[in-house]
Amino acid sequence: MRILLIEDEAGMATALRTVLEREGIVVDHVANAADAREAARSGTADLILLDRTLPDGDGLALIPGIRRDSPGVPIIVISARGDVTDRVSGLDTGADDYLPKPFAMEEMLARVRAVRRRPASVSVQLVQLGNLAYDLANDEATVDGDRLNLPRRExxxxxxxxxxxxxxxPRNALEDAVYGFDDEIQSNTLDSHVSRLRKRLSEAGGAVEIHAIRGVGYLLRQTP
Incomplete structure (x- = not known):
């Protein structure tokens, strides 16, 4: 799972990022509305955490553009402006949830999970290839019904x-899906993750193979 965090307060951003990454989530962080618009247009986020009070405007003003460019991406507003009128305004603008500050990190994680479980958050909940299945809502992979315990990157x-x-x-699409904006990526890092994933799938009896397309990227296909 990949979250776009739009938060200008450095301490809050660090705390949120630490908690989310501990849950195996890739976090892209931006601190203003201008960078948020650009990041949202990339279409890589599975969910957006949006602070209202940004240095260059009200975060709610971003929501219509996000809804136009990425209609299925859930948005949770986080804000110190927690009056009923503020919460109603956020939800009416198009947010999926509104979490007033201060909040417990456990509640934030629970709301992230809840929003991701909603049918509208993903067009397909479960994808399958041979005996391999992936639950997009819960980020779980199984082979013949048995859960695969994979490291976060894999x-x-x-x-x-x-x-x-x-x-x-393509390689760049895989790297965008796996690494955050601030991650330093070595030239062979992705290949190492793919190699280990290939081995784990084989050991689990997965009837699939990851085929390298030289100079382009990788292809996942069912074993002939």
Whole structure:
């Protein structure tokens, strides 16, 4: 799962990022509305955490553009402006949820999970290829019904490949799905994750293979 965090307060952003990454979530952080518009247009976020009070405007003003460019992406507003009128305004503008500050991190995580479970948050809840299945809502992979315990990066690689199963996924698209804006990526890092994922799938009896398309990317397909 990948979250776009739009928050200008450095301390809050660090705390949120730490908690989310501990849950295996990739976090992209921006601190103003201008950068948020650009990041949202990339279409890589599975969910957006949006602070209202940004240095260059009200965060709610971003919602119509996000809804136009990425209609299925859930948006949770986080704000110190927690009066009833503020919450109603946020929800009426198009947010899926509104969480007043201060809040407990456990509640924030629960709301993220709840919003992701809603049918509108993803067009397809479960994707399958052979005996391999991936639950997009809960970020869980199974082979013949048995859950695969994968490290976070390998799980993100698998999710990206499963979303485009049977088609070649370019390297840059995989890197965008797996790494945050601030991550430093070594030239062979992605290949290492793919190699380990390939081994884990084989050991679990997955009837699939990850085929390298030289100079382009990777293709996940059912074993002939």
């Amino acid at each position: 799980l993100l690689v698998l999710a990206a490949l499963m979303r485009r199963r049977g088609r070649t996924v």
